[in-house]
Amino acid sequence: MEIINKFQLTILSRSANEGFARSTVAAFASQLDPTLEEISDIKTAVSEAVTNCIVHGYQNEFGKIYISGEITSSGELRVKIRDKGCGIENIEKAMEPLFTTVGGERAGLGFAVMESFTDRIKVRSTVGKGTTVLLVKRIKPRFGSKNG
Amino acid sequence: MLTKTQVTGEVVTVYLKGELDHHTARRMREAIDAAVELNMPSLLVLDFSEVGFMDSSGIGLVMGRYRILSKTGAQLHIQGLSPAIYKIMRLAGMERLATLQSKA
Numbered sequence: 670m671e672i673i674n675k676f677q678l679t680i681l682s683r684s685a686n687e688g689f690a691r692s693t694v695a696a697f698a699s700q701l702d703p704t705l706e707e708i709s710d711i712k713t714a715v716s717e718a719v720t721n722c723i724v725h726g727y728q729n730e731f732g733k734i735y736i737s738g739e740i741t742s743s744g745e746l747r748v749k750i751r752d753k754g755c756g757i758e759n760i761e762k763a764m765e766p767l768f769t770t771v772g773g774e775r776a777g778l779g780f781a782v783m784e785s786f787t788d789r790i791k792v793r794s795t796v797g798k799g800t801t802v803l804l805v806k807r808i809k810p811r812f813g814s815k816n817g
Numbered sequence: 818m819l820t821k822t823q824v825t826g827e828v829v830t831v832y833l834k835g836e837l838d839h840h841t842a843r844r845m846r847e848a849i850d851a852a853v854e855l856n857m858p859s860l861l862v863l864d865f866s867e868v869g870f871m872d873s874s875g876i877g878l879v880m881g882r883y884r885i886l887s888k889t890g891a892q893l894h895i896q897g898l899s900p901a902i903y904k905i906m907r908l909a910g911m912e913r914l915a916t917l918q919s920k921a
Contacts (some may be wrong), residue, residue, distance in 0.1 A: 709870075709901040716872040717871035762895040774846065774877035776911055782873050785908055798881075 671742040678736040682727045683751065684720075690736060691715040697738050698746050701790065701808040710786040711746065711806055715744045717779040718750040718802045721772025724771055726800055756796040764792070818858050820848040829858035836870040849882060859891050866897030866920060875902070876909040883914040894918070 676697050680686040691712040698711050715736075722734045735751040757763045763770075764784075769777035783790050787804045794800040819841060821832040831849050835841060851862060861882065865871070883893055893915035898906060903919050911917060 684838075687838045687840050688836055688870075706901065712870060713872050713905065714903070716838055716870075720872065720874065724839065774842070774874075774881040776873045776874055776876040776909065781904065782908065798904060800879040 672739050674740045676738050680734050682723045682732050682734050687719050703808045714783045714786045714804050717782050721779050722752035726752035736747040744808050746806045753799040757794040760792050781794045819845050822852045824856050827859040830862040832864040834867040837868050837875040838872050839874045843872040847885050857901045864897045871902045
């Protein structure tokens, strides 16, 4: 499978950047001629992953969030969102719906939403080193669309 | 302004505006809670007609308001939901806490 386009973006883990990150990824994905629903799914999944970096990865500190995206010749969007924060001790537990370590008003649904709004997600994490989330979304080809 | 409040008898309606994420949720939450504390409604209506985006931060906001309202037995109604926001509300099972209504 050939990679036909890619981007890289580094942002500071400020909550004001959540909207910027999801809109940037959505703008990149628009080359695949997605439907409004597909764009909305991508924005939501990216927003969850970036918020996780801010709330869980870096907690009360500021660090960098590394976002990269690729579009493949088969119409797949792959977005990698990485932080160098505290990492996740138990990924399986963290991915359980309603599980959250921060309390307050976090619903604990971040990973459940990411799973539900993409075709595939992969999480890799090392305690003390950080977390990488890969989101994969297949954009269905539409009549007359140009994925080039 | 991210919110606008309307009080009619025992019904408080809060109109939310903009994008609801972790960044904006706090200000929206504070405005809703202030309106509830001041008016002690029997029904709180949250209007999402002008919310263009919501992630699971919005679910946290709804769950938190439900907890506050349930202390006094008040009800929660959520209206003006776009298809995308309705999808997240349903995914999180919010129909068990509130009545949900899509955008007309």
